[in-house]
Amino acid sequence: MSIEELSAAERELMEIVWERGEVTARQARDTLPRDVARNTVRTLLERMEEKGWVTHRKIGRTFVYSAARPREESVGRKVREVVETLCGGSPETLVAALLDFRGLRPGELKRIRKMLDEAKGGRLKNR
Numbered sequence: 001m002s003i004e005e006l007s008a009a010e011r012e013l014m015e016i017v018w019e020r021g022e023v024t025a026r027q028a029r030d031t032l033p034r035d036v037a038r039n040t041v042r043t044l045l046e047r048m049e050e051k052g053w054v055t056h057r058k059i060g061r062t063f064v065y066s067a068a069r070p071r072e073e074s075v076g077r078k079v080r081e082v083v084e085t086l087c088g089g090s091p092e093t094l095v096a097a098l099l100d101f102r103g104l105r106p107g108e109l110k111r112i113r114k115m116l117d118e119a120k121g122g123r124l125k126n127r
Contacts, residue, residue, distance in 0.1 A: 003069070004051040005077065010044055014053055014067070014074070022066045 006014055016031045017023050023031075029041045045065050048054045056063040079094070087093035098104070104112065 003053070006048065006051070006053060006074070010048050010051075010053070011074075013041070013044055014048065017054055017065055017067050018071045022064050024062055024064055028065075 012032065013028055016028050020027070020031070025038065025042045025045055028045070029036055029038055032041075045054060045056075045063075049056060049065070049068075053067070053069050054065045055068045056065045058064075083089060083091055083094050087097070
């Protein structure tokens with residue numbers, strides 16, 4: 001089943017949901033860095049639910065939203081898009097750009113080496 005991508009505003013709300021675990025529309029609105037109408041937040045959350053990114057449970061008359069998909073799935077989708085559109089389909093180009101333009105801290109490098117070793121040994125599945 002294909003899942004629809006999130007708009008920029010939906011992505012911003014999704015980050016709040018992932019960060020907090022569960023959130024009401026009011027809590028999400030209060031967490032946003034700018035003023036957004038209450039109905040706008042509710043509409044965005046409803047669209048995100050239709051797209052399969054969040055689910056809700058009802059407490060009284062209040063909907064409490066939680067993530068239906070892990071953050072890693074969203075990151076993976078974006079990375080795949082970057083590799084395909086900006087890197088000509090080459091993961092090596094992405095890694096080279098990461099190293100050339102951002103660099104890696106020693107701890108990051110160590111964790112990445114471990115992931116590469118696990119992938120080489122066939123022990124690393126989709127994260």
